[in-house]
Amino acid sequence: MLEAIQRSIQNAKQILVVTHVGPDGDALGSLTAVATALDQWSKTFTLVCDNPLPRRFDFLPFSDQIQQHPDTAVTYDLLIAVDCGDELRMGQAFADLSGERPFIINIDHHITNTQFGDINFIDAAATSTAEVLYRIFRGYDLELTAAMASSLLTGIVTDTLGFRTNNVTSQTMKIASELMDVGADLGAIMTQTMTVKPLSTIQLWQVGLNKMKIDNGLIWTSISNEEREAVGHNSTSTTGLVNLMADIEQAAIGIVLLEVDDGTVRIGFRCRPPYNVSEVALNLGGGGHALAAGCTLPGPLAKAESMVIALTKESLRQQEAILKNEY
Ligand SMILES: [Mn+2]
Numbered sequence: 001m002l003e004a005i006q007r008s009i010q011n012a013k014q015i016l017v018v019t020h021v022g023p024d025g026d027a028l029g030s031l032t033a034v035a036t037a038l039d040q041w042s043k044t045f046t047l048v049c050d051n052p053l054p055r056r057f058d059f060l061p062f063s064d065q066i067q068q069h070p071d072t073a074v075t076y077d078l079l080i081a082v083d084c085g086d087e088l089r090m091g092q093a094f095a096d097l098s099g100e101r102p103f104i105i106n107i108d109h110h111i112t113n114t115q116f117g118d119i120n121f122i123d124a125a126a127t128s129t130a131e132v133l134y135r136i137f138r139g140y141d142l143e144l145t146a147a148m149a150s151s152l153l154t155g156i157v158t159d160t161l162g163f164r165t166n167n168v169t170s171q172t173m174k175i176a177s178e179l180m181d182v183g184a185d186l187g188a189i190m191t192q193t194m195t196v197k198p199l200s201t202i203q204l205w206q207v208g209l210n211k212m213k214i215d216n217g218l219i220w221t222s223i224s225n226e227e228r229e230a231v232g233h234n235s236t237s238t239t240g241l242v243n244l245m246a247d248i249e250q251a252a253i254g255i256v257l258l259e260v261d262d263g264t265v266r267i268g269f270r271c272r273p274p275y276n277v278s279e280v281a282l283n284l285g286g287g288g289h290a291l292a293a294g295c296t297l298p299g300p301l302a303k304a305e306s307m308v309i310a311l312t313k314e315s316l317r318q319q320e321a322i323l324k325n326e327y
Pocket residue numbers: 026027083109127128129159
């Protein structure tokens with residue numbers, strides 16, 4: 001598969017690299033890591049993410065070249081999708097493509113990946129798409145530069161919440177250590193992408209925590225578009241808040257529902273082992289991992305909330321019945 005990927009990149013004239021809407025550190029770390037590799041191969045490429053780049057990621061190489069839309073005047077003959085479980089996750093970046101569907105290389109680590117590419121390089125055991133990319137890059141005659149390492153380490157650090165998730169292996173730590181050896185600054189990446197937050201993020205948590213509801217292991221909150229705008233939170237991500245809620249001792253599953261500009265509702269699910277949220281997200285048209293998943297539903301918010309809570313309660317009830325039988 002490594003050969004097939006390299007061959008399609010070498011044959012391509014115009015390459016579009018896309019990551020998912022509501023980008024996180026793995027999305028942007030992976031997107032820019034691919035840019036550093038394509039740059040070494042002197043390829044022509046366009047980097048696209050269908051949402052503005054959160055400011056904390058502006059240290060990433062090529063971050064100033066990330067566009068919100070593909071170039072309409074260009075016909076892309078190759079699309080590389082990173083960290084996207086399905087085509088819809090690319091948002092308008094994919095929907096707006098005119099002409100023939102380009103050849104697609106799909107590189108990801110979501111267990112729910114729909115294998116939408118012509119080449120699918122999916123490793124659901126990997127902590128991050130960045131870790132998958134590291135393995136791919138090491139299969140080639142590419143120089144592991146400080147810039148590339150910085151992008152890759154950003155993906156690994158953010159998707160593992162600072163090496164805290166249960167899919168971190170000694171191999172992950174070896175990769176991180178090698179990335180540091182060539183110049184990635186772990187401390188700076190941690191501070192910049194994990195610790196420091198805009199005030200509007202904490203104010204969004206404030207709104208969410210004030211409205212938090214608890215019912216038999218299910219902990220959730222929902223935030224309207226009006227409330228989101230009032231605190232000036234202009235990203236569609238609720239990663240920090242949903243992680244915080246799922247960390248509550250009494251939580252089996254944490255959920256945040258966020259209404260966005262177009263009236264749709266973004267939903268994030270988190271849990272700790274032995275629970276699983278990927279199935280409920282998949283049933284609602286989304287996807288993700290066993291412990292972190294998400295989906296997007298049409299509004300209104302109250303209707304989305306009652307549907308999500310009812311389905312998650314049912315999923316939790318079934319999971320607990322199975323767990324009880326195992327002991
Ligand atoms: Mn990821």
